[in-house]
Amino acid sequence: MATIGVEGPQELARLRCLALAAQGLLHAQPFGRGLSGARKAINHLGYVQVDTISVVERAHHHVFHSRVPGFAPAMTNKRLLDGDIFEYWAHAAAFLPMADFRFSLHYKHAIKSGQTHSDSLL
DSSP: OOOOOOOOHHHHHHHHHHHHTTTTOOOOOOOOOOHHHHHHHHHHHOOOOOOOOOOSBBHHHHHHTTTSSSOOOOHHHHHHHOOOOOOEESSSEEEEEEEGGGGHHHHOOOTTTTGGGGGGOO
């Protein structure tokens, strides 16, 4: 595995900024507000793991709430019903943008035809 050499605190700070910006955590409203912002956030992130842990709120809602002002948990169901996202077992249960649905079809067709994980689906 290749390693990345980071030389100096300025380069480390630049890499941190890049990572935070890529995740939509560097600016206050990187994707906009409300339902429209939630759509843009999932399209940008590409994957939000569904997590049932709920101390204050279900954990996957924190992902949206931290990036989309005005996000409400009911927006997740609205986006599912509107066909903007779909729920799928990717690595774990997750919400994915509908644009990525086609990538799940090979696996779904294999399961439908009776193949199992031991048959090397991937």
